[in-house]
Amino acid sequence: MNEATLPPPRKHGRLVVRLLLLAVGFFAFGFALVPLYDTFCEAVGFNGKTLRDATQAKDLPPSAVDYSRKLGVQFTSTLMPGLPWEIRPLEPAIELHPGELRTTRFLVRNLSDQTIVGQAVPSVSPTVAARSFQKLDCFCFTQQTLAPGESREMALTFVVDSGISKDISELTLAYAFFPAPPKP
């Protein structure tokens, strides 16, 4: 081969390193999406995600009770596969004023002959109301352990913020009870 006719060799190193960094950066971006997505959903209530614990939030406006409005709140619950429990809300539907502090209870019973740990995951619809549904105390904050055959009433204390959109007259809180993943 006539070396003289060859073009001078080009240096690709810097470009290749930059492109590799871009690829690595987007790999990291995929993982960064996990907390970002969670924060985003909680901030705007996407997916019906409620605030984990309203007492932890510092910037909540003081919520005065608005006696001029009435809201219907429904409670439903489902069990995910692999959890031999029974769960039902003791009050399937209640009426309240926005800003009013309320406590309601769910009856949970372990139908099996084993001690089982479960975790409830809440979701509020319509999703735009999720931010206004503020739980002060909830059995969903921690994992729940039930002995064989044990039944227990589990309490939820909450406020629906009086700033809730005027368009909403009814909302639903749904609990999905999951078998808790085994602790590592």
Add this chain to the structure above:
Amino acid sequence: MNTATHTLDPHAGHAHHPTGLMRWLTTTNHKDIGTMYLTFSLLMFFVGGAMILAVRAELFQPGLQLMKPEFFNQLIGVHALVMIFAALMPAATGFANWMIPLMIGAPDMALPRLNNWGFWLLPPAALLLTMPFILALFGIGDGAVATGWTLYAPLSVQGGIGVDFAIFSIHILGISSIMGSINIIATLLNMRAPGMTLMKMPLFCWGWLVTAVLLIITLPVLAGGVTMLLTDRHFGTHFFDAAGGGDPILFQHLFWFFGHPEVYILLLPVWGLMPHVLSTFTRKPIYGHTAQVYGFIAIGVLGLIVWAHHFMTAGLPVPALLYFMYSTMAISLPLAVLFFCWIATMWRGAMSFETPMLFAVGFIVLFGIAGLTGLVLADVAADAQYHHSYFVVAHFHYALFAGGIMGVMTGVYYWLPKWTGHMYSERLGKLHFWLTVVSFNLTFMPQFFLGLAGMPRRIPDYALQFTEFNAISTVGAFVLGLSQLLFAWNIWRCVKGGDKATDQVWEGTSGLEWELSSPPPYHSWDTQPVIKSST
């Protein structure tokens, strides 16, 4: 490099490479690697096609005749993964390897050894993907991935070993594609002939440049997503497990952040080659070169920010739905620019209809149907009805078969004489085109109506009222599948011999690649050509 290549060889400088198997295993020549990519792609096209013919056979009549639903589920998912990752993407990469150095006047790709690795990662990845089928025959595992190609959690968290095989296969395919993309970007940015400014770069190269950037941005996100899936399955993490604080919808976001740009990754190389073909057979210069370049870039950018339209029914809030609807519909604007340029290139041209031109015109018509039905699906209100129905199946096959595969066939017929130095059989080529275009419509047009009538996708059985359309679709699919044998036969004949092709091959061609002999020498453009400024 093998030491054998340094022995004294009378042909040194032209073909100093090992022969036989070692030539193909160790080659760093862009033409050899391009040939391997294209051969692999054709082979996997038939593998993926055979899988879906089994599916169509099952769907010929209602009820379960041929297979268990579990096996049906495996076939549809692996069909999609094979066609996308092992047939369509390698075909486009094969084009890139063969044509980009010829088009820009470079002696080879920028990183030839990386190129070799990029190809040789593909066969093991394809093997990983399909191996669970074979393992299941010996009683190991429960078959291949049965979640559909989207691998949605939580189904994929619960699936059998097929999911693990698919995850590792995607990892390897992703590494291969990223290496290929880095190579192509480095070639395009650093190795153009003197005088070829970025704007003067041929449109095929531009299509590939945008594709390569999209691949580098999106594939790592998919790799991250399936890695999370893997750790959820085996290492006790809860990325997608609601009980552990995870969210299954997150997987859909991660998947489609890759999945939607992937559509443009598959289509941009084809959009890039279309203007060359249209210009050749209308004997007119390409209309709107600059407009098409900006069209590619606009579609690439917009394609990155519309992903959630693939799961509008998953419970997204209304503002998000509106955003994804309008941004999706906005893609039709740059796409309309491309359609306009294609048609304007043909306008009042001295057209002749050799096989590549037939495929190109067929592509424009059928891909137009894909675009218009896509607009319907982008509508949030309409999507609630069409989502996960056969309407979607028909839509994306118009996009990826008529747009992707027929686009690749356009390129194969267009460039085959250049690659082999022989003309293919025009008679067989035209027969192949007409059989393909008629049977394709016979297969997929009825699926629009099935979807509108409410038939869901990914179900091996269906209600009686869907029988006739499904029977028509199955007949069409078998004609479509069998007529591809003509394609393979025509390529084989052309490789073996045939009428000599001229250097220019087609009457109306222009560009550096047509100045080389047909076939081009093993090492081309040792002396870089110089592009003269036209102004």
